[in-house]
Amino acid sequence: MSAAPVKRIAIFGAGGGGTSAAAHLTTLGFEIRLYSQDESALDPLREIGGINYDAPFGEGFAALPVITSDAAEAMDGAELVMIVSPAHLQEKWVRAAAPHLTDSQVLFVSPGHTLMLIPHVLRDAGIRHPVFCETATLPYLCRRTGPTTCRISRVSDFMVFGGFPGRETKRLHEVVSTVYPSVQPFSNVLETVFPYGNAIHHPPAFLANAGRVEATGGDFRHYYDGITPSVGRLIDAVDRERLAVAAALGARTMPFVELFHRMGYTTDAARDTGLAYEAFHQSKPDRWIPAPPELEHRYFLEDVPYGHLIYSELGRLAGVATPTIDHVIHLAGVALGRDLRADGLTLKRMGLAGVGRERFLELLENGFED
Amino acid sequence: MTIQSIAVLGAGHGGLAAAADLSLRGFEVRLQARRAAALEPLRAQGGVRVRGVCDGLAPIALLTTDIAEAVAGADLVMLVVPSGAHGPYAQALAPLLTPELPVFINPGHTGGGLHFVRELRRAGYDAPVRTCETVTLSYICRKTGPGAVEIFSITKKLKFAAFPGRHLAELHALIAPLYPEITPVSSVLETGLTNINAVFHVPGMVMNAGWIEDTGGDFLFYAEGITPAVGRVIAAVDEERMAVARALGVPTASFLENFYQAGLTTRAAMLSGDISRACKESAPNAAIKSPPSLDHRYIHEDVGYGLVPFAAFGDLAGIDTPTIDALIHVASEMTGLDFAATGLTLARMGLDGIAPDALVRFVEDGA
Numbered sequence: 086m087s088a089a090p091v092k093r094i095a096i097f098g099a100g101g102g103g104t105s106a107a108a109h110l111t112t113l114g115f116e117i118r119l120y121s122q123d124e125s126a127l128d129p130l131r132e133i134g135g136i137n138y139d140a141p142f143g144e145g146f147a148a149l150p151v152i153t154s155d156a157a158e159a160m161d162g163a164e165l166v167m168i169v170s171p172a173h174l175q176e177k178w179v180r181a182a183a184p185h186l187t188d189s190q191v192l193f194v195s196p197g198h199t200l201m202l203i204p205h206v207l208r209d210a211g212i213r214h215p216v217f218c219e220t221a222t223l224p225y226l227c228r229r230t231g232p233t234t235c236r237i238s239r240v241s242d243f244m245v246f247g248g249f250p251g252r253e254t255k256r257l258h259e260v261v262s263t264v265y266p267s268v269q270p271f272s273n274v275l276e277t278v279f280p281y282g283n284a285i286h287h288p289p290a291f292l293a294n295a296g297r298v299e300a301t302g303g304d305f306r307h308y309y310d311g312i313t314p315s316v317g318r319l320i321d322a323v324d325r326e327r328l329a330v331a332a333a334l335g336a337r338t339m340p341f342v343e344l345f346h347r348m349g350y351t352t353d354a355a356r357d358t359g360l361a362y363e364a365f366h367q368s369k370p371d372r373w374i375p376a377p378p379e380l381e382h383r384y385f386l387e388d389v390p391y392g393h394l395i396y397s398e399l400g401r402l403a404g405v406a407t408p409t410i411d412h413v414i415h416l417a418g419v420a421l422g423r424d425l426r427a428d429g430l431t432l433k434r435m436g437l438a439g440v441g442r443e444r445f446l447e448l449l450e451n452g453f454e455d
Numbered sequence: 456m457t458i459q460s461i462a463v464l465g466a467g468h469g470g471l472a473a474a475a476d477l478s479l480r481g482f483e484v485r486l487q488a489r490r491a492a493a494l495e496p497l498r499a500q501g502g503v504r505v506r507g508v509c510d511g512l513a514p515i516a517l518l519t520t521d522i523a524e525a526v527a528g529a530d531l532v533m534l535v536v537p538s539g540a541h542g543p544y545a546q547a548l549a550p551l552l553t554p555e556l557p558v559f560i561n562p563g564h565t566g567g568g569l570h571f572v573r574e575l576r577r578a579g580y581d582a583p584v585r586t587c588e589t590v591t592l593s594y595i596c597r598k599t600g601p602g603a604v605e606i607f608s609i610t611k612k613l614k615f616a617a618f619p620g621r622h623l624a625e626l627h628a629l630i631a632p633l634y635p636e637i638t639p640v641s642s643v644l645e646t647g648l649t650n651i652n653a654v655f656h657v658p659g660m661v662m663n664a665g666w667i668e669d670t671g672g673d674f675l676f677y678a679e680g681i682t683p684a685v686g687r688v689i690a691a692v693d694e695e696r697m698a699v700a701r702a703l704g705v706p707t708a709s710f711l712e713n714f715y716q717a718g719l720t721t722r723a724a725m726l727s728g729d730i731s732r733a734c735k736e737s738a739p740n741a742a743i744k745s746p747p748s749l750d751h752r753y754i755h756e757d758v759g760y761g762l763v764p765f766a767a768f769g770d771l772a773g774i775d776t777p778t779i780d781a782l783i784h785v786a787s788e789m790t791g792l793d794f795a796a797t798g799l800t801l802a803r804m805g806l807d808g809i810a811p812d813a814l815v816r817f818v819e820d821g822a
Contacts, residue, residue, distance in 0.1 A: 290665070292661075292662065292785075293661065293662065293663075293664040293665050293789070294662075294663075294664075294665040294666060295662040295663075295682070295684045295685060296659070296662045296663035296666060296679075296680045296681070296682050296684070296685050297663060297665060297666035297674075299682035299683060299684055299685075300666075300674070300679045300680065300682050305666075305669070310665070310669045311665040311669070312665065313664065313665050313667075313668030313669055314668060315664045315665075315668055315749050315789040315790065316664055316665050316668070316789070318788055318789055318790075318791060319664075319785060319788045319789050322788040380684050408784055409784060409785070409788055411781075412780070412781035412784045412785055413781075413785070415777055415778065415781045416661075416688060416778070416781050416782070416785065419687055419688050419691045419778055420662070420684040420685075420687055420688055421684065421687075422687050
């Protein structure tokens with residue numbers, strides 16, 4: 086596999102993240118081919134031939150040469166295939182890309198944090214030795230604000246990056262860092278699972294404000310008002326368990342509050358307390374973010390089955406108890422009236438049922454042999 | 456015998472209400488408070504000012520901080536204190552009790568009598584003992600100022616049990632003149648497993664923790680805070696509670712049936728099966744605000760002396776209680792208090808190692 090310089094990028098996903106990446110990377114001189122299976126998301130963009138953006142690097146219009154629902158067309162000649170979607174849609178996008186993926190293309194999922202799901206799906210699609218890379222978080226704080234507009238509030242200056250197999254991380258990082266210089270290479274896709282902050286704090290904070298969300302339709306500031314000292318203590322308890330699981334698997338990570346500070350979301354003084362409550366209460370970027378209007382929202386629907394649940398499953402694999410995480414999963418499911426484990430990212434769904442710790446770590450580093 | 460003189464131990468909301476109500480109905484009340492400051496306004500004004508179901512200035516025969524003085528010459532000891540104080544009161548009463556002097560724990564919540572007797576024994580009291588208890592307080596009331604209380608209503612069809620259970624008929628006959636609304640049930644397991652405060656307060660507190668702390672409880676706890684999602688968690692707790700009761704052979708009814716029977720919601724809400732609706736349609740609770748913080752009996756008492764003993768009975772019966780366990784754990788992490796360790800465990804009720812089939816005999820005989 087050669088590392089051709091990246092010029093052409095296929096972006097899978099036309100939501101806030103996908104359109105923001107398309108706009109931003111176009112301004113940096115890359116040729117973007119935007120793909121989605123949702124024609125209603127593509128049609129307004131086709132009409133104007135691109136996307137309007139409002140971003141820290143300016144306001145403007147990014148012309149997109151290809152806007153398509155044909156995966157082969159989107160990927161044709163692209164050096165990088167970038168998937169930008171909610172976790173629960175990743176499998177669908179990867180299945181769409183798999184038949185057209187060539188050895189010279191780099192598959193990049195941002196954010197990924199779905200551990201072995203993607204290699205498992207690629208294997209299932211007939212690729213015996215899957216290779217891909219991912220970041221823990223989306224490169225942008227952004228929204229699709231209308232049919233033809235997106236707003237980027239912030240471009241991330243620090244993203245945890247890992248490759249699969251882990252021994253490919255260095256090579257993959259060399260490719261992706263030409264597009265996103267802020268990606269920092271970590272060992273593997275285990276180390277991109279742990280720094281996904283939303284998975285740490287959304288489920289406990291949402292649970293502890295469930296009544297207020299429903300009673301007021303979310304008429305309060307989710308972080309600034311909703312994360313009080315008691316709620317912060319619950320988040321801290323979740324974080325201690327996450328760190329214990331990471332440590333048991335030899336994965337490098339850092340406490341949530343440090344991570345949050347490292348990403349530029351809170352003050353030095355808040356970091357020094359080590360408390361989630363202070364981190365959020367002193368966060369300028371998060372201060373005005375309103376609470377969701379209802380509980381049927383990704384704070385539960387994504388961050389429990391693709392967040393908390395992974396920590397719980399990895400804890401089981403590593404022999405580390407995660408009582409707070411497990412209890413939050415349970416209560417969130419009861420609150421919503423559905424089993425959030427059933428549709429979530431279990432070891433079984435990643436092809437890891439019955440796999441022991443040593444075999445798991447070996448797979449992460451070296452990939453599949455057969 | 457009949458009761459004429461009552462030692463009311465505790466001068467909080469319930470203690471003041473009981474002292475005033477019983478005094479106005481002609482009983483001699485000997486009121487004990489832990490803090491002298493709580494009694495000063497009563498001395499100054501010559502009793503308890505009460506309004507609501509009864510009105511006036513109720514004279515109190517004795518005001519004291521000394522438990523021995525309160526109990527001396529009384530026909531009944533009535534304990535009206537938070538569950539967390541049952542242990543210390545038992546220790547203080549151990550040298551003062553006699554087999555002739557019954558103890559009425561109002562309310563006993565879950566395991567109150569079992570806990571009280573265990574603490575008495577630990578403190579060296581080895582004579583026969585007769586306790587009785589209600590599941591919840593016999594009044595819906597609030598302290599309205601120094602030495603003043605408002606009694607909104609007398610709790611209806613109030614479940615009442617004795618420990619040891621064989622004294623039930625005799626103790627019921629003794630207490631019924633004081634509280635005609637008490638209804639005798641099979642055992643303290645039945646009153647204890649009917650503790651609906653624990654069933655709905657804790658989900659309401661945990662799932663509104665952010666709202667409570669952010670606003671100091673500036674919302675209506677029942678009418679606003681018990682939303683559909685909170686109601687679903689309450690329903691799950693209730694299912695687990697009833698499963699434990701059934702496994703122990705204890706008669707049980709749903710939260711909604713109890714809530715309706717207690718006069719706290721409409722028949723239509725009860726029949727709908729919707730706990731959120733039942734709380735919204737609870738006239739007696741309509742104006743009740745949220746506690747101002749998590750440092751409140753809705754957590755301390757209803758986790759430590761409600762959900763913790765529910766889970767303990769579940770362990771004893773071999774019934775899983777995942778939602779109850781989750782709430783105990785989450786409340787503990789939120790407050791930094793380890794309720795599973797400090798709450799009312801089987802050991803603290805004197806029940807560790809007991810077989811489920813021996814439990815019924817134990818609560819009947821007390822040994």
